[in-house]
């Protein structure tokens with residue numbers, strides 16, 4: 498502890514000598530982005546296990562899947578998970594939904610997962626979500642993603658995301674999760690916390706997270722702690738490791754157009770930096786101060802269109818009912 502304190506003192510002293518008053522006047526980046534809109538479906542194995550086997554009503558079953566969504570939404574809303582905004586699109590009847598009759602008597606065969614994902618690609622649409630405000634302006638708010646709850650062993654897997662990684666920017670943002678675990682056709686109920694982790698992990702793939710075949714692409718050191726993208730372990734930490742933070746950050750930047758709303762334009766940011774850096778009494782430090790702060794604070798400035806889209810997103814609640822937004826999928830097919 499003592500060593501740490503003296504180190505801190507040196508750092509503070511160093512800052513005071515080289516760059517006085519710089520930090521106060523320059524607003525750091527404040528990132529906003531588009532959101533991700535999720536539709537939850539179920540297949541026949543899931544519906545039958547919970548309604549016949551466990552005697553759940555449809556209302557209880559909807560509450561069960563909504564609970565899984567709400568917990569995942571809460572984790573992804575926090576810093577280490579990139580502040581990804583998930584909204585539930587609750588705009589169709591799951592009992593008669595497009596995956597409700599899906600049944601595969603040979604699901605545990607090695608290609609059962611591929612057949613399920615192929616059926617999802619064929620039956621479920623994904624694409625852009627838009628909303629037209631009362632003044633007639635249409636705003637692009639983000640992307641849709643479809644997930645299917647199952648209670649079966651599809652291809653030996655508890656869950657999978659579409660093979661296109663990251664799939665959010667394409668037409669196939671699909672993932673499935675099982676509330677069961679087992680060998681072959683024998684499936685037992687899985688613990689809720691393990692299913693929660695599975696959902697966070699598969700959504701991580703949708704957003705660009707990877708682990709490679711032996712976890713060489715993720716932060717999974719021998720003995721732990723393990724990030725959320727580690728495969729083959731449970732009790733994962735609710736965070737992305739450094740490499741996956743970069744991968745997911747790129748998806749946020751390019752697919753969800755993450756941008757900096759702290760300034761109205763690049764030039765107003767550069768002017769603010771220049772004003773603050775000019776206060777430095779050591780003239781040799783002024784230009785390095787400008788260069789460093791423009792690079793750190795003046796990139797990816799939001800356009801006016803991006804900022805108004807964000808205001809529309811902020812006005813939405815989750816779940817989103819019928820006829821609130823326009824999104825490809827069952828809610829728009831009735």
Ligand SMILES: [Zn+2]
Pocket residue numbers: 698702708728
């Ligand atoms: Zn994985």
